[in-house]
Amino acid sequence: MWRYLVTAGTLFRPVIRFDSVTSTMDVLAALAEDGASSGTTVVAGVQTAGRGRSGRAWTTPPDTAVLMSTLLRPPRPLSKCGIFALLTGLAVAHAIEPWTGRTGEIKWPNDVLIGGRKVDGILISARPGAAPESATLIAGIGINVTTAAESLPPGATNVQLHTARAVTPAMVLQALDGSLQEVYARFCEDDLDATLVELNERLAFRGQDVTVEDGPRKIAGRVHGVTRDGGLVLNQNGRSVLIRSGELTRGPRPIEP
Ligand code: BTN
Numbered sequence: 001m002w003r004y005l006v007t008a009g010t011l012f013r014p015v016i017r018f019d020s021v022t023s024t025m026d027v028l029a030a031l032a033e034d035g036a037s038s039g040t041t042v043v044a045g046v047q048t049a050g051r052g053r054s055g056r057a058w059t060t061p062p063d064t065a066v067l068m069s070t071l072l073r074p075p076r077p078l079s080k081c082g083i084f085a086l087l088t089g090l091a092v093a094h095a096i097e098p099w100t101g102r103t104g105e106i107k108w109p110n111d112v113l114i115g116g117r118k119v120d121g122i123l124i125s126a127r128p129g130a131a132p133e134s135a136t137l138i139a140g141i142g143i144n145v146t147t148a149a150e151s152l153p154p155g156a157t158n159v160q161l162h163t164a165r166a167v168t169p170a171m172v173l174q175a176l177d178g179s180l181q182e183v184y185a186r187f188c189e190d191d192l193d194a195t196l197v198e199l200n201e202r203l204a205f206r207g208q209d210v211t212v213e214d215g216p217r218k219i220a221g222r223v224h225g226v227t228r229d230g231g232l233v234l235n236q237n238g239r240s241v242l243i244r245s246g247e248l249t250r251g252p253r254p255i256e257p
Helices: 024-033 085-101 169-188 192-202
Strands: 004-006 015-021 041-047 067-074 105-107 113-114 116-127 134-144 209-214 216-225 233-238 239-242 248-251
Touching: 004 239, 015 024, 024 041, 024 067, 024 134, 041 134, 067 169, 085 105, 085 113, 085 116, 085 134, 113 233, 116 169, 134 169, 169 216, 216 239
Parallel strands: 015 041
Antiparallel strands: 004 015, 041 067, 067 134, 105 113, 113 116, 116 134, 209 216, 209 248, 216 233, 233 239
């Protein structure tokens, strides 16, 4: 049962707020099936079956994190939506910087880091839209805001740890409403040149050696940058390799032949 509904957001409207849900992704997917409009956003205090990428669970204690999914119906074909996870990460980085005072790094394909630690995870569900050249996107966003250190997974952080000022999930959600609206407008207009430059400036591990695991494939190389369609370019012994999906970890260079 929803608790309350807010309609005054910039991008997020209406916002449907629940105390507890299985996953905001499931609730919003059902609303999307029923024809919910672009901007419809589901927010929860806690999730009983929150999920991350690659089937991982996403668990946070009640009311300590932004747990939300937003439905967007951009006038962009699905083939042009590969960059949307990175754009969402950029919007999250912008939203939290007034508190952290630090430049949030974007870890390909979809995390935001502060000082090398994960503060946010993003899960995108994308389908072709009802109209030609349109898509239906559900962006699931989890931001650790006041989550106690002992409840954070290894390598994670929260926003509150980086500021002496009070911060709550509701405050961060409001900031994200504005910052996601900005990048979403540029995405809809295909006006992404400057945004792509910023994404690459903020790209975690740029110039460093990493390994990307994509199913059974393991690709090692040095991070060069991200492309307009959201791919990652690695430099592998002098040759560029474009990777479209996978899990990135910092790691050793492949052995030179
Ligand atoms: C990841 O880092 O693997 C992605 C995590 C995404 C978590 C968010 S929390 C809100 C939304 N609902 C979910 O079940 N998952 C996303």
